[in-house]
Amino acid sequence: MTSKYPVIDLTQLRTMSIKDRKSKVDVADFAAPHKPGSGMRSFLDSLPDIFAGRMIRTVINRIADAHKSGKPVIVTMGAHVIKCGLSPMLCDLMRRGVITALAVNGAGAIHDSEIAKFGQTSEDVVDGMRTGMFGMADETADFLNNGARVAMDVKLGFGEALGRALIAENAPNASVSLLATAYECNVPLTVHACIGCDIVHMHSSADGSAIGDASMRDFRILTQAMRNLGGGGVLANLGSAVVLPEVVLKALNMLINLGCDMKGMYGVNLDFVQQYRSNMQVVSRVKEMGGDGCALTGHHEIMIPLIAAGVIERLEGNR
Numbered sequence: 001m002t003s004k005y006p007v008i009d010l011t012q013l014r015t016m017s018i019k020d021r022k023s024k025v026d027v028a029d030f031a032a033p034h035k036p037g038s039g040m041r042s043f044l045d046s047l048p049d050i051f052a053g054r055m056i057r058t059v060i061n062r063i064a065d066a067h068k069s070g071k072p073v074i075v076t077m078g079a080h081v082i083k084c085g086l087s088p089m090l091c092d093l094m095r096r097g098v099i100t101a102l103a104v105n106g107a108g109a110i111h112d113s114e115i116a117k118f119g120q121t122s123e124d125v126v127d128g129m130r131t132g133m134f135g136m137a138d139e140t141a142d143f144l145n146n147g148a149r150v151a152m153d154v155k156l157g158f159g160e161a162l163g164r165a166l167i168a169e170n171a172p173n174a175s176v177s178l179l180a181t182a183y184e185c186n187v188p189l190t191v192h193a194c195i196g197c198d199i200v201h202m203h204s205s206a207d208g209s210a211i212g213d214a215s216m217r218d219f220r221i222l223t224q225a226m227r228n229l230g231g232g233g234v235l236a237n238l239g240s241a242v243v244l245p246e247v248v249l250k251a252l253n254m255l256i257n258l259g260c261d262m263k264g265m266y267g268v269n270l271d272f273v274q275q276y277r278s279n280m281q282v283v284s285r286v287k288e289m290g291g292d293g294c295a296l297t298g299h300h301e302i303m304i305p306l307i308a309a310g311v312i313e314r315l316e317g318n319r
Contacts, residue, residue: 025050040309055294056303060310062266063098063234067315071233072100074226076244076282079107082178083122084301087115089308091181098311101225102182102189103218105243106144106198109162109179109191113143116166116177135199144198145205151214152207157221158214159189188225190218192247223251229265230291236268237282239300245269245281252289263290270296270303 029049035042044060047053066073075090093099104112114121117139128134143165151161163183166174174180182189193215200206226248229235237244256262267286269278274295283293296303 041313044310044313052296052298055296056306056310058294059236059268059296060307060314063236063307063311064314066232066234067098069232071231072225072229073098073234074101074103074229074236075099076103076235076237076240076248077108078239078241078244079105079111080239081300081304082108082111082115086300086304087112087176087178089305090178091176093308093311094181094185094187096312096315098315099187101187101222102178103222103244103247104159104178104189104191105240106191106193106200109159110140110144110198110200112178113162113166114140116171116173116180117143119173135202141200141203141205144200145203145207145210148210148214149207151217152210155217156214157188157218158191158193159218161214162191163189188221190222191215192218192243194243219247219251222247223254226251227255227260230260230262231264232266234266234268235282235286236270237278238304239271240278241271241275242277245278249281249285252285256289265291267291267293268296269293270298270300272297272299
C-alpha cells in the first residue's frame with residue numbers, strides 16, 4: 001500500500017562537494033586544552049576563534065589599541081558591577097590610563113561611596129521594606145546630598161565633588177573606590193542621577209535643584225570626554241540597561257551636531273542579560289554612525305576580569 005498523495009521527485013536535486021561549500025566553522029578555530037601553569041596569555045589564546053571567543057579578543061584588542069593610539073576608552077556602568085566586587089579592576093585600569101572617563105548612575109555613586117567610607121554596601125531591600133527603613137541610612141544620604149550641594153555651589157561635577165570629598169576625609173577604602181581613584185587620576189567620573197530612583201532622594205536633605213545642577217554638569221563633562229571617540233575610541237557599557245545608554249545616545253548626537261566625526265568608534269555592550277535599549281544605543285546606533293561593536297553576554301564577575309587581564313597582557317607586551 002502506498003500513500004494516495006504525490007511525493008516530490010528529488011532525482012533532479014542539485015548537490016555539491018563539501019570542498020566547494022563555504023563553511024562558517026573550521027577546525028583551525030577550535031579551542032585548545034589548557035596547559036597547567038601556562039598563564040593568562042596562553043589561556044586567552046586557547047579560546048575558540050568563534051562567536052564570543054572571537055568577540056572577547058576583539059574587545060581586548062580594541063581597548064588596547066585605543067590606549068596605545070591615545071584614543072578615549074569610555075566606560076558606562078550600572079551599580080551591579082560594584083556589587084560584584086569589580087571596582088579594584090576598574091581602578092587599576094584608570095591608574096594605567098586605559099579608562100579615560102567613567103559614567104555611573106546614582107546607585108553607582110551610592111554603592112561606591114558606602115564601600116569607600118564603610119567597607120560595605122547593598123542592604124536587604126525586602127527586610128527594610130517591611131519596616132519602611134529601606135534606604136534610610138543617615139550617613140549615605142548626608143554624603144551624597146551634601147556632595148550635590150557642594151557641586152552646585154562651586155561648579156564641580158557631581159562625581160568630582162564626591163571623589164574630592166572621599167580623598168579629603170581619607171576614606172578608609174579609597175583605594176578601591178571608583179570616585180576617589182578617578183579624582184586622584186584626573187579621570188572624569190560622572191554621576192547621572194534620575195530623581196526619585198535613588199535611596200538618598202527619600203531623605204529631607206535631598207535638594208532637587210542641587211542634584212539636577214550637578215548631574216547636568218556631569219552630562220556635559222561626559223559629552224566633552226567622548227568628543228574624540230571617532231577613529232578608534234571605545235565606548236563600553238557594563239550592565240546599564242536604560243539610563244546610561246540613553247545618556248550616551250544624546251551625547252553622541254550632540255557631538256555629531258557640533259561637527260565631530262564619530263566614525264570608526266567601537267561600542268561594547270556587556271551584560272548577563274541583553275536588553276533592547278543598551279544594545280540599540282551602544283552597538284546598533286554606533287554601527288549606523290559608521291562604527292562597529294558587539295554585544296557580549298556573561299556574568300560581570302567573570303567577563304570583566306577576563307577583559308581587564310587581556311588588556312593588561314596586551315599592554316605589557318605579552319601578546
